Amino acid sequence: MQTLRIGIVDLDTSHPNNWVPILKELGHQVVAVFDGGTVHEEGYASQFAERHEIKVVCESLEEMAQLVDIAIIHSVNWDLHVVRARPFVEAGKAVMIDKPMAGNLRDIQQLQEWERRGVRITGGSSLSVCEEVREWHRQHDPNDQIVTVLAGCSVDEFNYGIHAFYFLQAIMGPGIESVRSAGVHLQHQIELTWQDGRKGFLSIGTTQGYLPFYATIVTENTVKHLQVDNSRLYRSFLEASLPYLAGDAEPFVSISQLLEAELAAMAARKSFLLGGQQIALKQLSHEDQGYEGASFAAQYREKAKGH
Template sequence: MQALRIGIVDLDTSHPNGWVPIIKELGHRVVAVFDGGTVHEEGYASRFAEKHDIGVVCESLEEMARLVDAAIIHSVNWDLHVERARPFVEAGKAVMIDKPMAGSMHDIRQLLEWERGGARITGGSSLSVCEEAVEWHRQHDPNDPIVTVLAGCSVDEFNYGIHAFYFLQAIMGPGIESVRSAGAHLQHQIELRWQDGRKGFLSVGATQGYLPFYATIVTGHTVKHLQVDSSRLYRAFLKASLPYLAGDAEPAVALSRLLEAELAAAAARKSMSLGGLQVALTELSDEDQGYDGAAFAAQYRMKAKGQ
């Protein structure tokens, strides 16, 4: 596999610290870093670079695009993702966008348009390729149909809750047709309907304590409960994604499928605002509210600063 020169864009979350050592273990180099200051104060990028032995702290994304083969975007404000990705796409460089990839239809369409134009883009949630889902499919008899799946997690509905959408889709496969909010009781309960008639259910949002990523799968013959080992997520995700960024493999999960999970989250939000009406993914438009990345980032920064 080709060794990538990788740039890290925005250091807002815990992910960059967790991912950089794994990227190096997998045989790639992190050669540059850029931070836009959404969460951290000036000087943090230099300290991060020194800690991880990264040679260049970039003043602009255009500068970074000249130095790297691929960029990994970690902005906690998902409304920045498209503009953060643009200089790399225009320079013909690969891009990986951490979850949530986008919070609006406009941004989702832009990502898909870039991919259709030949750009190499991936990202989303590590739950899309987690070992628990992969192993369940390996052991599952394809002649034993899925009856339903209940999946969920805690913390919040989108920045963290998006993991549950990806996990449910990783188990049931693509083809989500419509979504219906079943209202909230401590968490938001959501029904997702697939094109073949199957239904899956999610429970996401804040709880008093932390809930792990989980799924209970009911088939015609079995009931299986999966609880994800979070310590294995980053490595599995990067191991599945980096060969595609290097141009050595097809994507582990197609971008259109990744973004289907995020469209389902947008449909759940719209359904809740409409009192629980069924919302087809094809009905979503730019006029729909979506999720506000700037507002979430402001809250995230205050929490990070202990305010």
């Protein structure tokens, strides 16, 4: 694969610090950074660039779009993701968007429209290609049908909880048709139904302690429990994504398939607000509340200051 010139957009989370060394180890150049100031004070981008030996701190995304082959967008306010991606799309550059990729239907439809236009765009959660799921699929007899899967994690329902949606989809495959909230007992319990009738279950949201990403897979002949090794997640995700973004391979999964996770999370929220009604993904509309990124980002900033 060719050496890519990569730009990092928004330094809000821990991911940029963790991803840049991996990108360099994989043989690529991180040539520019931009930070919109959602979480960090002015000057942080320069400190980040110095720490990681990145030559250019951009004043605008349009400036960065002229310097890079790929932009990786890490904005903790997911409502900014489409806005941040647009200058790169218009410049014909590839884009990777960190999870959650979007929190409302309008943004999801824009990402899907870009994909239809041939834009190289991907992202979401590293759980979509984690080693534990890949190993399970390698060993699993496809004739041994899945009965059900329970998966989950902690921390919060969407910014972190979205990982569990991706994890469940990576195990069971695409084709989520509808979602039903089963209510909240310490965590939010959610039932997802696939187009072929299979059901999977999630338990997500805040708990007293940190829970690892986990899944228990029940097939007709076996029961298998997976617990994810977080230390391998980022590298696996980048190794799976970059060849496609470089134009050297097909996407490991289309962005429309990946976005089923966000749509399912939105359907779970709508179901909860409607007292547990079954909500088909096709029933979602622009009027649905979705998940609001700016308010989450404000809370995130306050917590970051507290540290």
